[in-house]
Amino acid sequence: FVCLKELRTRHSTLSFPLPPHQRLPGAIIIGVRKGGTRALLEMLNLHPDVEMAKAEVNLEHYRRRLDWYRSQMPLTSSGQLTLEKTPGYFAITSGS
Numbered sequence: 499f500v501c502l503k504e505l506r507t508r509h510s511t512l513s514f515p516l517p518p519h520q521r522l523p524g525a526i527i528i529g530v531r532k533g534g535t536r537a538l539l540e541m542l543n544l545h546p547d548v549e550m551a552k553a554e555v556n557l558e559h560y561r562r563r564l565d566w567y568r569s570q571m572p573l574t575s576s577g578q579l580t581l582e583k584t585p586g587y588f589a590i591t592s593g594s
């Protein structure tokens with residue numbers, strides 16, 4: 499929800515481009531471990547308007563602040579999509 503809201507706000511209210519900065523993901527690859535998620539991420543990253551997070555954030559960001567999660571993201575320009583993949587999301591339990 500936060501990611502979609504940020505994208506919508508960025509596109510609807512800004513009439514000038516911001517300098518590159520770290521944005522929350524516009525899309526997240528959940529997948530399953532050993533399901534080929536890295537290959538999918540690398541293929542999508544071939545598109546010039548897609549930038550991927552270099553490292554998996556795993557489950558740690560649930561225990562940290564949103565600012566920390568954003569700090570793990572790549573620099574993107576206006577109109578580029580931030581993409582993140584963490585197969586571990588697939589296995590979240592209610593106790594995590």
Ligand SMILES: Nc1ncnc2c1ncn2[C@@H]1O[C@H](COP(=O)(O)OS(=O)(=O)O)[C@@H](OP(=O)(O)O)[C@H]1O
Nearest residue numbers: 529530531532533534535536537538554584585586
């Ligand atoms: N197209 C296609 N067909 C068959 N197998 C494929 C394909 N793409 C990726 N792979 C294999 O998927 C394994 C990596 O999956 P993930 O990127 O999801 O790994 S991880 O869970 O994030 O660690 C990894 O297998 P292992 O080498 O056994 O680890 C990749 O070789």
